[in-house]
Amino acid sequence: DVKVTQSSRYLVKRTGEKVFLECVQDMDHxxxxxxxxxxxxxxxxxxxxxxxxxxxxxxxxxxxxxxREKKERFSLILESASTNQTxxxxxxxxxxxxxxxxxxxxLTVL
Amino acid sequence: GQNIDQPTEMTATEGxxxxxxxxxxxxxxxxxxWYQQHAGEAPTFLSYNVLDGLEEKGRFSSFxxxxxxYSYLLLKELQMKDSASYLCAPSLTGGGxxxxxxxxxxxxxxx
Numbered sequence: 001d002v003k004v005t006q007s008s009r010y011l012v013k014r015t016g017e018k019v020f021l022e023c024v025q026d027m028d029h030x031x032x033x034x035x036x037x038x039x040x041x042x043x044x045x046x047x048x049x050x051x052x053x054x055x056x057x058x059x060x061x062x063x064x065x066x067x068r069e070k071k072e073r074f075s076l077i078l079e080s081a082s083t084n085q086t087x088x089x090x091x092x093x094x095x096x097x098x099x100x101x102x103x104x105x106x107l108t109v110l
Numbered sequence: 111g112q113n114i115d116q117p118t119e120m121t122a123t124e125g126x127x128x129x130x131x132x133x134x135x136x137x138x139x140x141x142x143x144w145y146q147q148h149a150g151e152a153p154t155f156l157s158y159n160v161l162d163g164l165e166e167k168g169r170f171s172s173f174x175x176x177x178x179x180y181s182y183l184l185l186k187e188l189q190m191k192d193s194a195s196y197l198c199a200p201s202l203t204g205g206g207x208x209x210x211x212x213x214x215x216x217x218x219x220x221x
Binding site: 033102 | 140151153197199208209210211213214
């Protein structure tokens with residue numbers, strides 16, 4: 001079975017802190033994605049990557065950056081967390097278009 | 111830009127049939143995915159349509175009309191465990207074959 005692992009299920013951070021969300025997949029997938037999910041807004045794409053060291057902006061990249069130094073790992077970085085970044089963050093990897101999601105990281109910014 | 115429209119909520123009775131519709135307008139289209147998401151959990155894959163027509167998989171079927179920008183998910187013999195959010199997700203052309211999601215349809219199955 002494909003496994004996508006997110007490092008933290010729940011995080012609480014303060015405004016202005018730097019936040020790292022880590023995601024690792026074990027199926028050698030080329031493509032990896034970061035989404036955030038908010039009530040009434042659904043899943044929105046933040047960034048994606050289709051190869052090591054490659055990254056593309058999604059629909060809402062502002063306030064975020066990403067890193068893909070190794071094929072299996074895709075990190076989401078909040079340089080200076082703000083309260084409007086309180087959300088559920090979902091990482092996914094894909095093969096032939098089908099997404100495999102991690103369990104999600106619920107981030108609260110106080 | 112992308113525009114995906116599906117009903118926000120639906121309610122159905124255990125044992126019944128329910129159809130969840132999705133219309134979409136996207137720039138570049140590969141195919142359409144349906145995902146199921148239970149509360150507090152990650153989405154899981156249900157179906158993928160590339161060609162026009164109906165794909166059947168057990169109690170779940172999915173239909174696609176590319177020319178109309180329309181899809182539906184059909185759930186038969188509803189069970190309580192089918193209460194979940196159902197996400198319509200067109201797959202877009204270009205690097206990464208990224209998926210863009212609708213806001214989801216919250217289905218409640220009642221006795």
